Amino acid sequence: MSKAMKKTVSAWALAGASALAIATGAIAADRPAELAPLGDPPIPADNPQTPEKIELGKMLFFDPRLSGNGAMPCSACHLPDAGWDFPDKISLGYPGTVHWRNSQTIVNSAYYGNLFWAGSSKSLEAQARSAAKGAVAGNGEDDMLEARLAFVPEYRERFKDVFGTEYPRLGHAWMAIAAFERTLVQTDTPFDNYMRGDDAALDEAQKRGLELFTGKAGCSQCHNGALLTNQKYYNLGVPPYDGWETDEIAQITFRYELYAKGSTEEMYRTFKDDPGAYFRAKDKNHLGKFRVPSLRYTKYTAPYMHNGMIETLEDVVEFYNQGGGENEFAKTKSELIKPLGLNDDEKADLVAFLESLTGERIVMEEPELPEYDVLPAASN
Known part of the structure; x- marks a missing residue:
């Protein structure tokens, strides 16, 4: 890895670690150490809330x-x-x-x-x-x-x-x-309440799912901390977006993005999949890698992955259980992604736990927007 790339990766990791350190709330003593409830969001000093x-x-x-x-x-x-x-x-x-x-x-x-x-x-x-x-x-x-x-x-x-x-x-x-x-945060999910010490916040299936999450399934290797992400970048083998096969406008967008973000001519002419984090430092070791997303609020955010190619949380669990998938960037696929050997009951428990990471829907009415009017005449 080049010095420039190491510097970039270090900056990504530092930013993520800083945010997570601020976000972590108080945790009960007997809860998994690699996870935490979510605290108040970080507010930048140069943009205070009012x-x-x-x-x-x-x-x-x-x-x-x-x-x-x-x-x-x-x-x-x-x-x-x-x-x-x-x-x-x-x-x-x-x-x-x-x-x-x-x-x-x-x-x-x-x-x-x-x-x-x-x-x-x-x-x-x-x-x-x-x-x-x-x-x-x-x-x-x-x-x-x-x-x-x-x-x-x-x-x-x-x-x-x-x-x-x-x-x-x-x-x-x-x-x-x-x-x-920064006001659109959710810190009172069943998972958060359980991590703060409320044993009744999770049911038995969700508790079994939590044990799988931090154990056999290995999810917490990447989905950890209060935000349930280490904010690092991986290639999971997610298949390419299938719309590129039939949608001409989608094909044009894909080629445009390759061109606009600085692809080589060979990449522009031959790539059939999203290069992902490659564009951040033009390092081929990062082809097909994307930032680990938070698992919070995912109950309402289907479909999943960077291109929406996985439809449900059940499908997500099965994707990982099968050892991920295949895409154009096989050389960069993470070694962490391997078959898990989960049975049907274990998969159901894991989905139950994932749903505990979401609370009530956050909804609001759209505000009434102000009208245009002529600008006032300039005074002498």
């Missing part, structure tokens, strides 16, 4: 004006009623395109050290910007988005109140959206 900022961020999260065509809000790909993600294999694409990866839930995203499947954004603020401006997502342009906000009197007032500027600034919009997203 009620006014959170309310502004909530409005902007649901406002389609922060997109190229004025019709693609953050909530288009992160639907509250659908787990705060998109209920299909691949996320919704900008009109005229399709996306190329599965949309991840916003719930508990405040705890990640890096955002997106390949860790391309280092904060929720950066993630909001990347999504709103991404060519197959929001496809927005800075000057256009900022001008739209300026033509909304209520936004001018709110931005001035929260950030002290005469007119809305786009960087502040991302800060407000991130502040709202």
Whole structure:
């Protein structure tokens, strides 16, 4: 591994470890040491939470004006009623395109050290910007988005109140959206309550599943800590997205992403699968690797994996039980992925435990959005 790659990997690990250290809550003495209940989310010093900022961020999260065509809000790909993600294999694409990866839930995203499947954004603020401006997502342009906000009197007032500027600034919009997203956390799941000492919070099947999770099934090798992820990157052998076989627009998106992210000509012409974390440092040892996602709130976020190719939690367990799958990047498939030998009862118990990592649905009504109006005339 090159010095540059070691530095990159170290930065990823440090960011993840920092977030998890802050996130960990108090743990009962007789609970698995590699797991923990979730504590309060980390709040960056340069973007403190205030009620006014959170309310502004909530409005902007649901406002389609922060997109190229004025019709693609953050909530288009992160639907509250659908787990705060998109209920299909691949996320919704900008009109005229399709996306190329599965949309991840916003719930508990405040705890990640890096955002997106390949860790391309280092904060929720950066993630909001990347999504709103991404060519197959929001496809927005800075000057256009900022001008739209300026033509909304209520936004001018709110931005001035929260950030002290005469007119809305786009960087502040991302800060407000991130502040709202940091309120979408769930720290009171049955698992959290059990880890804090409530023996009755899990039923017997879930307790057996927990024992499998930290033992025979080996899940906690990667899904550990309070967030249930070590935030590292692995190739599991997830098969390629099947839409690329029949959907011409999806094929165009795939080739575009290969080109835009810096593929070699050989890769562009021959690759049939998502190179994943390769793009972060152009290291072939990371082909096909993706960040380990949190297992929290997964009861409502099917389908699973970076391309949505696994439909249910039962299918996820069976995928691992079979020793993963096969894809184009066999050389980088993790050695941790091997057949588990679970029987039907054990698989059912493991699914029961996974469901304990989710509490009640987090839902909310969309806010009423303010209207456009003419800008006031400049005074002499």
